[in-house]
Amino acid sequence: NAGVMQNPRHLVRRRGQEARLRCSPMKGHSHVYWYRQLPEEGLKFMVYLQKENIIDESGMPKERFSAEFPKEGPSILRIQQVVRGDSAAYFCASGYGGETQYFGPGTRLLVL
Amino acid sequence: QKEVEQNSGPLSVPEGAIASLNCTYSDRGSQSFFWYRQYSGKSPELIMSIYSNGDKEDGRFTAQLNKASQYVSLLIRDSQPSDSATYLCAARGDNAGNMLTFGGGTRLMVKP
Numbered sequence: 001n002a003g004v005m006q007n008p009r010h011l012v013r014r015r016g017q018e019a020r021l022r023c024s025p026m027k028g029h030s031h032v033y034w035y036r037q038l039p040e041e042g043l044k045f046m047v048y049l050q051k052e053n054i055i056d057e058s059g060m061p062k063e064r065f066s067a068e069f070p071k072e073g074p075s076i077l078r079i080q081q082v083v084r085g086d087s088a089a090y091f092c093a094s095g096y097g098g099e100t101q102y103f104g105p106g107t108r109l110l111v112l
Numbered sequence: 113q114k115e116v117e118q119n120s121g122p123l124s125v126p127e128g129a130i131a132s133l134n135c136t137y138s139d140r141g142s143q144s145f146f147w148y149r150q151y152s153g154k155s156p157e158l159i160m161s162i163y164s165n166g167d168k169e170d171g172r173f174t175a176q177l178n179k180a181s182q183y184v185s186l187l188i189r190d191s192q193p194s195d196s197a198t199y200l201c202a203a204r205g206d207n208a209g210n211m212l213t214f215g216g217g218t219r220l221m222v223k224p
Contacts, residue, residue, distance in 0.1 A: 033211065042216040043156065043200065056211060091155055093212075099144050099163070099204065101212060103155045 002027065004094050004104030005074075012110045019079040019086070021107045025094030032075040033101055034067060037089040049075055082111045114139040116203050118215035126223055131188040133218050135201030138182070142203040145177060146212065147186045150198045159199075160186070191222040 005024040013019050025032050034046040045059040049069035060067065064082075069075040079086055089108050093101035115138040125131045133147075144163050148156035162168045162175040162184065174187040184203075188195055198217040204210065 031210065035212075035214075043202075043212075043214040045211040045213065048211055059211070095210070100146070100158065100161060101210075102158065103148075106155045 004029075004092055004102055006090075006092050006104040006107050008107060009105060010108045010110070012112060013082045014112050015083055016081050019082050019109055019111075021077040021079075021090050021092075021109070022074040023077070023092030023094075023104060024074040025092075026102055029094035029096055029102075031095045032069050033093040033095070034075075034077050035091045035093065035103075037091060037106075039088070043091065046077070079109075082109075084111045087111045114142075114203070114205065114213050116201055116213050116215035118199075118201055118218045120216055121219040122221050123218055124221045124223060125191050127191060127193060129191050129222075131191045131195065131220055131222070133186040133188070133199050133201075133220065135184040135186075135215055136182055137184070137201075137203045137213075139203065139205055139213070140179075140182065141205050142182075142213075144204040145175070145184045146202040146204070147173075147175060147184075148200040148202060148214075149195075150200055150217065152198075156200055188220075191220075193222050193224050196220055196222045 035043045047067045048056040064080045089106045091106045092104045095101045147159045150156045160175045162177045172189045176185045200217045201215040202212040
């Protein structure tokens, strides 16, 4: 009865490095959503994926950010050439594609 | 631009009192509404969802929705210090994206 899993929980990167954030949805869920929460700000939608498909990436920055949800394995949010402004909490949520989304514990990214 | 607005607070109430949290939304197409609770440094936790006009009660929590006024509220009866957290209001539209649009959250402080 595991919930949404994310790893790592904390990630420290230097400017210019790559960050890879992983999300495993709840059992039976095939829809994954990524949100970002900047310090002292609300949650902002980034991308919505189903297995092997990006459904909505309207919240993704145009450069350096990408996401995938392969047929096997977790969903990956990839940030290339990180900058200090990328420091934030990144939350993954999963669902059946219906109304309710359940959030994982988040990955706190710190860019030095 | 679809927006969800909340008073950032802090809203301070004494233990045992009723806490009233409010939220307005701009997109008349929004169909579903959610209240999440987020403790500092933790992930959002779903408290309630509401889809129809009127009240929905779950234990000490009551969600209220008025689509004509584009207004959602959450009442917490018999507030406890453990209810002290940030409460996030979220709206989901009727498009295929399924994404949630979050307000900035209201910080609630329940004083013993």
